[in-house]
Amino acid sequence: MATTGTLHLRSVSARLAVFLALLNALDSVNCDEQVPLILWTSAGVSRPSPSPPAAGHIVGQQQLSSYLETALSDGPRNVVLFLQDKMSIEDFTMYGGAFGNKQDTAFPNLEGALMSSSSPLVLPAVSWPASNTVIGQLQDQLETSPLYMDPETLSQLRLNASSPALLVFRLPYGIGADLMSAKEILSGNDEVIGQVLSTMKTQAVPYTAIYTALQPSREAASLSMEAGLGGGRSLLQAKGGYRERERERERQRRIKEKAGIYAPVEFKEDEETCILLWAKGLSVSILRSGRWEDHDLTLSTFGEGVSPKLHGSSCDKTRSKLVLNYENVLGHRSFKLIFAMSQRLYKVSARRWFTLDTVELEYDGTKAKFNGSRKVYAPAEYSYRCESVTNFRWPQLVPRTFNDPANQWRVSFEDFQIQGFNVSGSDFSYASDCAGFFSPGIWMGLMTSLLMVLVLTYGLHMIMQLRTMDRFDDPKGPAISVPQTE
Known part of the structure; x- marks a missing residue:
């Protein structure tokens, strides 16, 4: 050197x-x-x-x-x-x-x-x-x-x-x-x-x-x-000893982990919050030349000191739209991620529900739309929460048409939560989780229990079919003779 x-x-x-x-x-x-x-x-x-x-x-x-x-x-x-x-x-x-x-x-x-x-x-x-x-x-x-x-x-x-x-x-x-x-x-x-x-x-x-x-x-x-x-000596139980330092480090680590939870994206109309969005991970992918190119939008959307551009967003009593504006995403200078939601009264349940109608990708004049109203919904007073919202793995989002450009895209939201109506302050309302009551674990337990009940029923049925002999060999009387020619 x-x-x-x-x-x-x-x-x-x-x-x-x-x-x-x-x-x-x-x-x-x-x-x-x-x-x-x-x-x-x-x-x-x-x-x-x-x-x-x-x-x-x-x-x-x-x-x-x-x-x-x-x-x-x-x-x-x-x-x-x-x-x-x-x-x-x-x-x-x-x-x-x-x-x-x-x-x-x-x-x-x-x-x-x-x-x-x-x-x-x-x-x-x-x-x-x-x-x-x-x-x-x-x-x-x-x-x-x-x-x-x-x-x-x-x-x-x-x-x-x-x-x-x-x-x-x-x-x-x-x-x-x-x-x-x-x-x-x-x-x-x-x-x-x-x-x-x-x-x-x-x-x-x-x-x-x-x-x-x-x-x-x-x-x-x-x-x-x-x-x-290692070169010195210190009492392990004394103040300032090795164990005390380890306990203090662990305590500080837990405090930092709690403090590392960042705030959700918040859109305000007339100084009042009307839309909240949070996700642990947010990414998009596009299919080019037979391979998927990924782009992580998490750090551009959430975190301390990050202020995403929300121009184009709007909200009222029946419809709300959240627009996240980005630049230089997968080669596109202008890139928008749009969440369109609506709420209305359902007479069957006699209450109002909100749905995530579409998730739209708008890039350089092209629009790719995913329909989410079939899977992403919750009571209007609640927020919607799901561990994973994607269009490719147990999809909750599906392309609007067969020829829609959305077929060339993948969107993935990890630990996703959104609320577009009836927001009070800067906190989410009670969350309606996407996981149903009959989870795979519950189904496995029910099927195993049913199989065991069937085996037990079959065994009891076989035991009940047993019949005692109508003739017995008396040791004090003559022996029973069974002719060999019969």
Whole structure:
């Protein structure tokens, strides 16, 4: 490696070492609560480098927004975001060759990109709730929707230096029984980074790259903390001992899990909420050249700091329509997801019911309609909830006609809940679940019980058909003779 790259990596390693020392010294700092963030620009792009935070300082949401705003105002507005599921600073100290063993590093492409950049920015400790809002902050500052991609489809996209773009690449993370599996996954992620940067280089478009994670990797952090504590002694039951720290970490984890439940999409008419929509997962797929291309809309619709565009939505006492507007979805610059609902009085049940009449995809002037009124319905005072709403697996949504463009699309809503009428405040009303009373488990139990009853009935019937003998052999009388000729 070049001398400048070695000095830069040594300075980063020194900064990380100081950071880890402060973690051991300060009781209030918990390494499980932060993730690192690395930002750099493409080769040949120079910009003023913002001053990094002091060692041990935790970057919050407001300060992170300031860093991103400074980087995007002075640097390229084509952003490549590598978003890993989990990552902690220990991943770099354990697998980055931080102790002189550079040939064994798991991040050769990342180090090469940092060396070629004129002003890289390394934030060792970013509050992981703040890192969850990176997509929302970038979306607001760039005024464009994120485009989730993979390295294979990136070559088909043509970028323009004058038009901002937000390209998101999701990277996995996991640790199995063998600790080396984490290094293999990180090495694979580094290869993806190298492949993406190579493709961006061929397009000759300047870009800003960011590498961070959604949450810390607890396994790596816990292992590093245990190794750091191994040199000293502490009473396990004493305050500040290992068990106390583990209990506190578990308590903080549960609090964060509860806080991670995001709010539903809310449409207001005259300052009053009239439509609510929530889903754990929302995705669409299109059939092209014999294969399905997927696009996840979850992070563009829900989450902290995400404000989906709802222009075109409307609601009244009998009809309501929720319109979710997106950009750059599966190659379509304009993409809309429309939920049309209605309610009316059914005389048989003597009450009002609402139905999800259609789910419509509108893209570049083309409309694909799915009919949902046959399966998706609930009393007008309730909300509708279902674990899975799709058009391809136990479909609740079906294309309107045989030739409808909807036959080339797949839509999937995981843990779906919607309410279009009689909304009180910002909370759903009582949910009418799509699961019927006779679930598959109940049917299996009933069939098994019926089979056992039939076997028992047959057995009792056979026992009742038994008849006693009408003649018996008396030992005191003459023996019964049975002629052999008969």
